[in-house]
Amino acid sequence: MFHLWLTLRFVTSGKRLLNLPSLLSLTGMAIGTACLTAAMGVFSGFEHSLSKSTQDVFGHLLIVKQGSRIESIEDLLRRIQTLAPSVQATSPFLYLDAVLAREGKISYIAVQGVDQKTVETVLNLKPHLINGEFSLVKAGEISSALVGKGIAKKFNLKPNDSFKVVLPNPSRDDTSNFSPRVREFKIKGVLDFGINDLNERSIITDLGSAQEFAQVGDNFSGLRLKLSDPNTAQVIASQLQRELGSGYFIRHWRETNENLFAAVEYERPVIFFVLLVMVVAASFNISSNLFVSVLKKYSDMSILRAMGFSRRDIMKVYTIQGVFFGFLGTIFGLVLGLLLCAAFVYAQKFWVLMPADVYKLDQIGVEFRLQDILAVVIASFVISLLSTLVPAFRGSRLSTVEGLRYE
């Protein structure tokens, strides 16, 4: 504690802390740390936004019967519950590829019929509503629908507007022939799925309307599952696939954007180490500043030696001094990094910083994970500690007698 007190008095006495070389070394460290913090925050924010949006609109697991529609839901549910007790909820859905045509515009869309009673136990769509109401209750004969914001924008659709969907239905006798079915839907609400592809193509309606539209009776395409722990989805998917057999197509939520999740996973450490080079460069400032300090304090350290300071004590003082500036730089850097992230989130309201067609998301949050912050702090601390060693060692080796010769 004495060494800490002594060093802090040396560096904080009078205007010494504010001298230019100290400020420059501190600023360099702060900028390096800020970039590292902000980059990790944006990376984690992207991953978190993508994970959350995917789980909200996809569920944790998707089970589809290959080649035909599922007829006996009770039997399938019983098997799933036996094989995977961590499944908390299930909801059936019917998926239809269709075309939306309105006012001369045409677009390929995906109509998803969901079970109104169970859909919210598996998906979390309500927070994604940006206009209208979250309801799929039929208005008379006309089915209600929730549409992605991309579709709403493209076809200029608002709540209570109607639109028609065309379902190409292949003829049983001649597969080259289609007999289109048309159904009218009324928009109840507009959703921002958080994922660009879904915003551009997805329409959600109630399961009964979709079944009527496709004329499939009570059949449905598959089930969406919610697990007690989404991180176990991959393991449970493999387990279910093994037990249910190749007749079922099973996907977990990460697979929907596997490339992006993998990219984040691999790029995060790469970016971390690339930006860490900035911190290393900044640490040279600490080092050179400490060399100046060694010369300035030569006489003081010599008299401390006469009073009983050992070379190791001197090394401690210089090391604490370097680490003190490194620590201050790291703290300022963290604060600056948080401000940069806040600015990034704010700027997304006015400018397109994340092209949605590339990154799937048009807006992301910023997330600070404890392990990221710890990695930044520990890395900066270790680098600043290493940067002090050479000047501190040099300072401790200087001749005491020479330092006492002059004032």
Add this chain to the structure above:
Amino acid sequence: MNRPNSSLLSVQCVTKSYPMGKNRLEILRGLDLEIKKGEAVCIVGASGAGKSTLLHILGTLDRPTLGKVFYDGHDLTRQSDEDLANFRNKTMGFVFQFHHLLGEFTALENVMMPCRISGMSLNDSRMAAEELLEMLGLKERLTHFPSELSGGEQQRVAIARALVRKPEVLFADEPTGNLDTVNGERIQDLFFDLKTRLQLTLVVVTHDQAFARKFPRVLNMRDGLWT
């Protein structure tokens, strides 16, 4: 190696030389010296005679190139840097021509410093430092920084700092060299007064012949040898 001896501090055949190109610059050329406990010794000589170098070696601030330094029979040249640092803190006090007070600390904190280095508690260190500063007439200057003190006051603070750990030996290298005549004489008298009151062994290096004449034992040096 222990050396049975009645002297408190002694050097045996001490040489000190520095490399200078292909040759060596010899500062001390095989000196012997014995200082008894409670003795007051003054070392005089022209600039470059090697007085300060000898004082630094006696005070363990420097090591001889050859030869031995003994304190109370113990060979100091064999001890580690860490052990010598502890030894200095406990046994020796130093006063230099330039006061070498730490500018960032008050007079009181400067005097407390050797106690804090030794691991003494803050309160005990403060009490010891205050007592000594009061004894040296600096009671009103405790919270003053060195830059706020006169030359004489600065040197008295430096003396208090050298004595706060109650050392057995006080070394002084030109202690009055940077003071005017009046302040210089006051400091000289103070040294003898303190030597008697605290039963110190005093080793002083000076140019000042008048100061040297006050010592019972004066040693003359020239070119690294006694004359």
